Amino acid sequence: MTDLYDIRKNLTSAGILICFNGPFSHSIIEELGKAVKKYLESAEIQKSAMMDVFSVYIEATQNVRNYANRADLDKAERDRLNTGIIVIAKRDEHYVVHSGNCVRSDHGQELVRVLDGLAAKDKTELKAMYKERLHQAVPAGSTGAGLGLIDMARKAKEPLHYSLVPEGDGYGFFSLQVVI
Secondary structure (H helix, E strand, C coil), rough: CCCCCHHHHHHHHHCCCEEEEECCHHHHHHHHHHHHHHHHHHHCCCCHHHHHHHHHHHHHHHHHHHHHCCCCHHHHHHHHHHEEEEEEEECCCEEEEEEEEEEEEHHHHHHHHHHHHHHCCCHHHHHHHHHHHHHCCCCCCCCCHHHHHHHHHHCCCCCEEEEEEEEEEEEEEEEEEECC
């Protein structure tokens, strides 16, 4: 049997405020979003920080959901790729949004390449890149214009932390951490 007391104690000591592990349905994202918003409002943090945390939460969860709902996936693969984890924690004076999900290895490697490119840019370059991308057409077959990762990097107080851990069978587990 799972010892919930120990789990709770570990979550609390790690500063974890909200944690969800499982499939990301639209209703789960919406309900967790309401909980995140309520918590942040009750914590009486700066409005801009609250909106940044909420925005990053939405972007991270929708990235998982959109990735898993692509038309080129069968039901089994869609189910595998739609299961993820989202964690919101408080560390010192910052909030940290962690997200992770299973991805095809080639897509994960492309994500890492994109994030490596973002990591090489300063805030001014990220702002210019965001504005430029805003005016470009969405690439064919894409689930978005690629603005979400740029926006997360712009909002982050520290460089984005990310990793891709091979799972075998052409898949990996992609993790992203954004400190706000």
